[in-house]
Amino acid sequence: MNASRWLVAVGLFSLVSTSALAQDATPAPGALVVSELILSKTADTTAPVTSITRADGSVFVTVRVANPARVATSIKVSIEAPGAAPSAGARELAIPAQARYRTVARFPARRPAGHYRVVVRDAAGAELSALEFDITE
Secondary structure, three states: OOOHHHHHHHHHHHOOOOHHHHHHHOOOOOOEEEEEEEEEEEOOOOOOOOOEEEHHHEEEEEEEEEEOOOOOOOEEEEOHHHOOOOOOHHHHHHHHOOOOEEOOOOOOOOOOEEEEEEEEEEOOOOEEEEEEEEEOO
């Protein structure tokens, strides 16, 4: 094989490999997509935060979901310590058969002070989105 054919073959392989990687990162057609994830101290999403105090009492998580397949399903929202196993205290929220939907999960802020993640999973348990935040005394 001469040098020019070899370069063409390597270039095509690189192009195919890059396309395959890009497809793996894209959600499947019709899959749920979290378009917005907001953490707040109240149900009012106009004041998003990245830190909550235990005295705030509650953590509100607003999730906006795109549901292009328009199939009724559910999501699970949980608060987890980074690196820990998925939380048993997840809130399961119904997603109706419509293109877009907004829902809110409420959690008590009684956890020990530290760094946490809000994690949104689909009905099968695949992570759709996550947001890191802190709970302080």
